[in-house]
Amino acid sequence: MSLNDIIPAAxxxxxxxxxxxxxxxxxxxxxxxxxxxxxxxHAVTTNVVLYIGGAFGLTAAANTIVSRxxxxxxxxxxxxxxxxxxxxxxGGYYEDEDLAxxxxxxxxxxxxxxxxx
Numbered sequence: 001m002s003l004n005d006i007i008p009a010a011x012x013x014x015x016x017x018x019x020x021x022x023x024x025x026x027x028x029x030x031x032x033x034x035x036x037x038x039x040x041x042h043a044v045t046t047n048v049v050l051y052i053g054g055a056f057g058l059t060a061a062a063n064t065i066v067s068r069x070x071x072x073x074x075x076x077x078x079x080x081x082x083x084x085x086x087x088x089x090x091g092g093y094y095e096d097e098d099l100a101x102x103x104x105x106x107x108x109x110x111x112x113x114x115x116x117x
Contacts, residue, residue: 016056019049019052019053019056022049023049023053026042026045026046026049029042030042030046
């Protein structure tokens with residue numbers, strides 16, 4: 001029996017959200033009453049919720065896929081050493097250096113400039 005047979009996929013998320021909200025509500029009620037004044041129904045309800053949580057965890061663990069999925073494109077991994085270096089021009093610099101220097105703005109900021117960060 002799979003998890004889809006026990007709890008359909010469309011119901012799983014709302015079921016877990018409701019379980020989490022019940023746990024938060026029980027914790028808030030325990031905090032409101034204080035450690036010495038917690039009603040008996042609260043202790044019983046908390047124990048039931050804890051046992052249900054164990055069942056949720058065991059069901060999820062039993063239906064968790066642990067095998068790694070294969071790459072869909074079977075791509076070859078490339079090491080850093082396998083890449084081709086771009087050769088230098090005759091002048092001893094890269095072509096892109098001229099473009100990078102052309103984009104660089106060396107204009108000084110205005111005297112009243114104040115950064116806003």
